[in-house]
Amino acid sequence: xxxxxxxxxxxxxxxxxxxxxxxxxxxxWGHGIMILIGLVFIYLAIKKEYEPLLLVPIGFxxxxxxxxxTPGFQTGIYESGSVLNYLYFxxxxxxxxxxxxxxxxxxxxxxxxxxxxxxxxxxxxxxxGIFGAxxxxxxxxxxxxxxGAIGIIGGADGPTAIFLSSRLAPELMGAIAIxxxxxxxxxxxxxxxxxxxxxxxxxxxxxxxPPRQVTKLEKILFPIVGMLLTTFIVPSGLPLxxxxxFGNLLKESTxxxxxxxxxxxxxxxxxxxxxxxxxxxxxxxxTFLTPKSIFIFIxxxxxxxxxxxxxxxxxxxxNLFLKEGNKLNPLIGNAGVSAVPDSARVSQVVGLEYDxxxxxxxxxxxxxxxGVIGSAVAAGILLSFLS
Amino acid sequence: xxxxxxxxVVLAVGVFISxxxxxxxxxxxxxxxxxxxFNTNNYTDNFGQRGAWIEIMNMGYNSVNLANCxxxxxxxxxxxxxxxxxxxxxxxxxxxxxxxxxxxxxEHGTLHLNFTLDSTHRFIALVSSNGSTIIDSVTVxxxxxxxxxxxxxxxxxxxxxxxxxxPKATNEGRVEKTSAGEKFLKYDPIGAxxxxxxxxxxxxxxxxxxxxFRTIGKANQKAVQRKTAKSxxxxxxxxxxEEVAGEVFAAIxxxxxxxxxxxxxxxxxxxxxxxxxxxxxxxxxxxxxLRQLPNRSIVHQxxx
Numbered sequence: 001x002x003x004x005x006x007x008x009x010x011x012x013x014x015x016x017x018x019x020x021x022x023x024x025x026x027x028x029w030g031h032g033i034m035i036l037i038g039l040v041f042i043y044l045a046i047k048k049e050y051e052p053l054l055l056v057p058i059g060f061x062x063x064x065x066x067x068x069x070t071p072g073f074q075t076g077i078y079e080s081g082s083v084l085n086y087l088y089f090x091x092x093x094x095x096x097x098x099x100x101x102x103x104x105x106x107x108x109x110x111x112x113x114x115x116x117x118x119x120x121x122x123x124x125x126x127x128x129g130i131f132g133a134x135x136x137x138x139x140x141x142x143x144x145x146x147x148g149a150i151g152i153i154g155g156a157d158g159p160t161a162i163f164l165s166s167r168l169a170p171e172l173m174g175a176i177a178i179x180x181x182x183x184x185x186x187x188x189x190x191x192x193x194x195x196x197x198x199x200x201x202x203x204x205x206x207x208x209x210p211p212r213q214v215t216k217l218e219k220i221l222f223p224i225v226g227m228l229l230t231t232f233i234v235p236s237g238l239p240l241x242x243x244x245x246f247g248n249l250l251k252e253s254t255x256x257x258x259x260x261x262x263x264x265x266x267x268x269x270x271x272x273x274x275x276x277x278x279x280x281x282x283x284x285x286x287t288f289l290t291p292k293s294i295f296i297f298i299x300x301x302x303x304x305x306x307x308x309x310x311x312x313x314x315x316x317x318x319n320l321f322l323k324e325g326n327k328l329n330p331l332i333g334n335a336g337v338s339a340v341p342d343s344a345r346v347s348q349v350v351g352l353e354y355d356x357x358x359x360x361x362x363x364x365x366x367x368x369x370x371g372v373i374g375s376a377v378a379a380g381i382l383l384s385f386l387s
Numbered sequence: 388x389x390x391x392x393x394x395x396v397v398l399a400v401g402v403f404i405s406x407x408x409x410x411x412x413x414x415x416x417x418x419x420x421x422x423x424x425f426n427t428n429n430y431t432d433n434f435g436q437r438g439a440w441i442e443i444m445n446m447g448y449n450s451v452n453l454a455n456c457x458x459x460x461x462x463x464x465x466x467x468x469x470x471x472x473x474x475x476x477x478x479x480x481x482x483x484x485x486x487x488x489x490x491x492x493x494e495h496g497t498l499h500l501n502f503t504l505d506s507t508h509r510f511i512a513l514v515s516s517n518g519s520t521i522i523d524s525v526t527v528x529x530x531x532x533x534x535x536x537x538x539x540x541x542x543x544x545x546x547x548x549x550x551x552x553x554p555k556a557t558n559e560g561r562v563e564k565t566s567a568g569e570k571f572l573k574y575d576p577i578g579a580x581x582x583x584x585x586x587x588x589x590x591x592x593x594x595x596x597x598x599x600f601r602t603i604g605k606a607n608q609k610a611v612q613r614k615t616a617k618s619x620x621x622x623x624x625x626x627x628x629e630e631v632a633g634e635v636f637a638a639i640x641x642x643x644x645x646x647x648x649x650x651x652x653x654x655x656x657x658x659x660x661x662x663x664x665x666x667x668x669x670x671x672x673x674x675x676x677l678r679q680l681p682n683r684s685i686v687h688q689x690x691x
Binding site (some may be wrong): 114120123125136148226230357359382386 | 601
C-alpha cells in the first residue's frame with residue numbers, strides 16, 4: 001500500500017513536472033502576439049501572395065521561435081547546442097546572405113543596365129533612403145552601429161539587411177529583417193503615392209527609347225569589371241558583391257549552365273528556407289517585443305519613402321541634361337530601391353495607368369538591378385566605417 | 388575611342404602608382420613607441436632574461452621589413468647595429484610591434500642589440516638602410532626601475548613616463564577603447580557627414596562603372612557595325628532605328644514566356660495500342676473518395 005502511494009506521488013510529481021514544461025504553462029502574452037504576427041505573415045503570403053517564398057518561411061519561423069518552452073533543454077534558437085542554433089549560425093556569421101546573392105546573380109539579367117548604363121546612377125541615388133534612415137535613427141537615439149543596421153532597410157534588400165545587421169547590431173537583426181521583408185512586400189502600397197506626388201502627368205507618359213541589343217561579350221565583361229571595380233572601391237562589400245557577380249558570370253558565360261542552374265535553383269531555395277525559418281525563429285517575444293522594434297518599423301517605412309523620393313527626383317534631375325527623345329520616365333526612379341522585381345513591376349503598373357501602351361518594365365529593370373549593386377556597396381561602406 | 392581607352396588606362400595606372408607610392412613610404416611609418424631602461428621584473432626574452440628593451444611600432448597599413456636598417460645609441464655611430472636580412476622576424480605586420488633587447492647579446496638572435504641602455508646611454512635612433520637617414524629617435528629621461536617612456540597614444544608626438552608597460556602591445560591598452568561608432572557619433576552626431584561621404588562613394592563606384600560600360604558599349608557597337616559593313620561588301624544601307632511600340636515587346640515577351648513554360652519533353656498522357664484494362668478495387672474507386680455523391684440531373688422534357 002505504501003509502495004503504491006509512493007508510486008502515485010512519483011507519477012503525480014512527474015506529471016506536474018511535465019505540465020510545467022509544456023507550452024501552455026510557459027505561455028505569455030508576448031508569445032501569443034508573436035504567434036499571431038506569424039499567422040498574419042502566412043495569411044499575407046498565401047492569400048494575398050505577398051512575397052510568399054519569403055513570408056511563408058519567416059511567418060512559420062516566427063511561430064516556431066515563439067513556442068514557449070522551459071530553457072535548458074537545448075530547444076530554443078538562442079540555446080547553444082540546439083539544432084535551431086546550429087542553423088542560425090549561418091545567419092549570425094553572415095553565411096547565408098552571400099549564398100543568396102550567388103543565386104540572385106545567376107538569375108539576374110543585367111542587359112537592361114548594360115544597354116543603358118546611365119540607369120546605374122538611379123540605383124545609386126535611391127540609396128539615399130539608407131542614409132536618410134541612418135540620420136533619423138541617430139535622431140531617435142540609436143547608436144551609430146544600430147542606426148547603420150536600421151538604415152540598410154532602405155536598401156530594400158533582405159540578404160544585405162541581414163548581412164549588415166548581423167555584423168553591426170545582431171540583437172536587432174530579427175526586427176530589421178522582418179521590417180525589410182515586410183516593406184519589400186508592401187512596395188506596391190508604399191511607392192505609388194510617392195511617385196504620383198513627385199511627377200507631373202506629362203512626365204508620367206514619357207516614352208523611353210527601347211534598349212539596344214547587348215552582345216554576349218558585354219554580358220560576360222559586366223560581372224568581371226563590375227566585381228573588380230566595386231570591390232576595389234569598397235572591399236568590405238566583397239562577400240555580397242563577389243558572390244553576386246560570380247553568380248552572374250556563371251549564367252552569362254553559358255559554359256557553366258549546370259552551376260548556374262544549381263545556384264539559381266536548389267541552392268538559393270535551400271538557403272532561402274534556412275534563412276527565412278531561422279530569421280523568423282529569432283524573433284522571440286522577449287527580444288522582439290520592445291519599443292526599439294516599433295521604432296525600427298517606423299524608420300523602415302521612412303527609409304522606403306526617402307529611397308523612392310531619391311530615385312524619382314534623380315531621374316527628374318537627369319532629365320534636365322538629356323535631350324528630347326532621350327529623356328527618362330521618372331516612374332522608373334522608384335525601381336532604384338532594389339526589391340527586385342517588385343519595384344520594377346510598380347513602375348510598369350503605374351506607367352500603364354497613364355498610358356496603356358507605355359510599357360516601362362524593361363526600362364525599370366535597369367535601375368532595379370543597379371539598386372542591388374548600390375545597396376551592397378552602401379552596406380560595405382557602413383561596415384567599413386562602423387565596425 | 389582609342390583616345391578614351393588610353394585615358395582610362397593612364398588614369399588607372401596613375402591611381403595605382405599614387406596609391407602604391409603612399410605604401411612605399413611605409414618605412415617612414417616606423418616609430419620608436421616605448422622604451423624601458425631598467426628591467427628588473429618586467430618583460431623577459433626567450434632566454435628568460437631581462438634587459439632594457441625598445442618597442443618599435445609600424446604605424447602604416449602595410450607590413451614593413453626592418454632588414455638592413457640600423458639601431459644605435461650614438462649618433463656618431465649610426466650603423467651600430469645592422470638588423471640582419473633574411474630573418475622573417477624583422478617583418479612588422481601592419482599596426483603591429485617589434486621589441487628589441489638592448490643587452491649586448493647579439494648571439495641570442497636578431498632581436499638582441501650590440502649595445503645597452505642605462506642612465507648615461509639614453510639616446511636611441513632608428514636609421515634607414517642607407518645608414519644616414521634617421522627614421523625616428525628619442526632621448527629617454529632617467530627612469531626608475533620597470534618604468535617606461537612611451538608615446539600616448541601610439542605613434543603620437545606626446546611622450547609620457549609610465550609604470551604601465553605594454554611591450555608588443557598598444558600603449559592605449561589601459562585606456563578604454565572607443566568603438567568606431569562612438570568616434571563617428573563624436574564628430575558627426577547628426578549623421579550628415581556619413582550620409583554625404585557614403586553617397587559620394589556609392590555614386591563614384593557606379594559612375595565609374597557607367598563610364599566604363601558606356602565606352603565598352605560604344606566600342607562594341609562600332610565593332611559590330613564594322614563587321615556588318617564587311618559582310619555586306621560595301622553595300623551598306625544606313626540603318627534607321629525604327630520605333631517599336633511597347634506592345635510588340637510585351638507580346639514577344641509573353642510568347643517567349645509561354646513557349647518556355649509550356650514546352651516539355653514528356654507528355655502527361657500515354658498513347659498506346661495495347662489493351663488497357665482497369666481492375667476494379669474499392670481502394671482506387673473514385674466514388675468512395677467523394678464526400679458528396681453527385682446528383683443525377685434529370686431533364687424534364689416538356690409534354691407534347
